[in-house]
Amino acid sequence: MNEDLSALQRLLDQRYSCRGFLEKPVPQATIEEIVKTSQKVPSWCNSQPWQLAICSPEKTKVLADALTEAAMGGMQSPHVSFPKRYQGVYKERRSICGWQLYDAVGVTKGDREASHKQMIQNFRFFGAPQVAVVTTPKELGAYGAVDCGAFVTAFTLTAQGLGVATIAQAAVAGIAPVVREKLGLSFDRDILCAISFGYEDKDHPANQFRTHRAECADVIDWH
Numbered sequence: 001m002n003e004d005l006s007a008l009q010r011l012l013d014q015r016y017s018c019r020g021f022l023e024k025p026v027p028q029a030t031i032e033e034i035v036k037t038s039q040k041v042p043s044w045c046n047s048q049p050w051q052l053a054i055c056s057p058e059k060t061k062v063l064a065d066a067l068t069e070a071a072m073g074g075m076q077s078p079h080v081s082f083p084k085r086y087q088g089v090y091k092e093r094r095s096i097c098g099w100q101l102y103d104a105v106g107v108t109k110g111d112r113e114a115s116h117k118q119m120i121q122n123f124r125f126f127g128a129p130q131v132a133v134v135t136t137p138k139e140l141g142a143y144g145a146v147d148c149g150a151f152v153t154a155f156t157l158t159a160q161g162l163g164v165a166t167i168a169q170a171a172v173a174g175i176a177p178v179v180r181e182k183l184g185l186s187f188d189r190d191i192l193c194a195i196s197f198g199y200e201d202k203d204h205p206a207n208q209f210r211t212h213r214a215e216c217a218d219v220i221d222w223h
C-alpha cells in the first residue's frame with residue numbers, strides 16, 4: 001500500500017479523545033511543530049482564521065479553577081450556539097459514546113452525582129497540563145468555523161504523530177465569558193472550542209474505550 005496513505009491511516013486509527021493525562025508538560029518546540037504542520041490545512045481564501053490562546057501549565061490551572069467554579073454555578077453562555085437537540089441516529093451515536101465513557105469510569109445509570117462529577121472534568125481539562133483555546137473572527141461566520149474545524153482535526157492528528165494526546169472540547173466554549181476574561185480575548189472573535197493536550201495516562205479508566213464509526217453507506221447518498 002502507498003506509504004503516505006498508510007501513515008495517515010495509522011494516525012487516524014491511533015488518535016482518540018484522551019481524558020486522562022500525565023502531568024508532564026509538552027515542550028514549546030513540539031507545540032510549535034504541531035501548529036506549523038496543522039497550518040497546512042485548506043481554508044476559504046486561505047484566510048487561516050484560527051487563532052490559538054495556548055496556556056502554560058500555570059495558566060491552565062488558573063483557567064481550570066475559574067471554569068470549574070463557573071460550571072458548578074451552572075453557567076452556560078457559548079458565543080456560538082450549541083446544537084438545539086440530537087435526534088434519530090445522532091441521538092443514538094451520542095448516547096453510545098456517552099455510555100462508553102460512563103461504563104469506562106464506572107458511572108451507573110441514574111447516578112446524577114457521578115455523571116456531574118465526570119462532566120466537571122471537562123473544566124479541569126481532564127488533567128491535561130496545557131490547553132489551546134481556538135477562536136474565529138465573528139464576521140467570518142460559519143465558514144470561519146469550518147476552517148477552524150479543519151485546523152482542530154489537523155492539530156489532533158499532528159499531535160498524535162508526535163506522541164501528544166489531545167481532546168477537542170466544546171464544553172469549554174460554553175463558559176465563553178470566563179475564558180475571554182481570563183485570557184483577555186478580543187470581542188470581535190468567537191471562542192469555538194478548546195484542545196486540551198499532553199501525554200496520555202495509558203492506565204486511566206477514561207482512556208480504555210474507543211468509539212465506533214458509521215459505514216460509508218450510512219453517510220453517502222450517491223446521485
Ligand SMILES: Cc1cc2nc3c(=O)[nH]c(=O)nc-3n(C[C@H](O)[C@H](O)[C@H](O)COP(=O)(O)O)c2cc1C
Binds near residue numbers: 122
Ligand atoms: C468540536 C468537538 C468538540 C468536542 N467537545 C467535547 C467536550 O466538550 N467534551 C468531551 O468529553 N469530548 C468532546 N469532544 C470529543 C468527542 O466526544 C469525540 O471526538 C467523539 O466522541 C469521537 O471519539 P474519539 O475522538 O475518541 O474518536 C469533542 C470533539 C469535537 C470534534
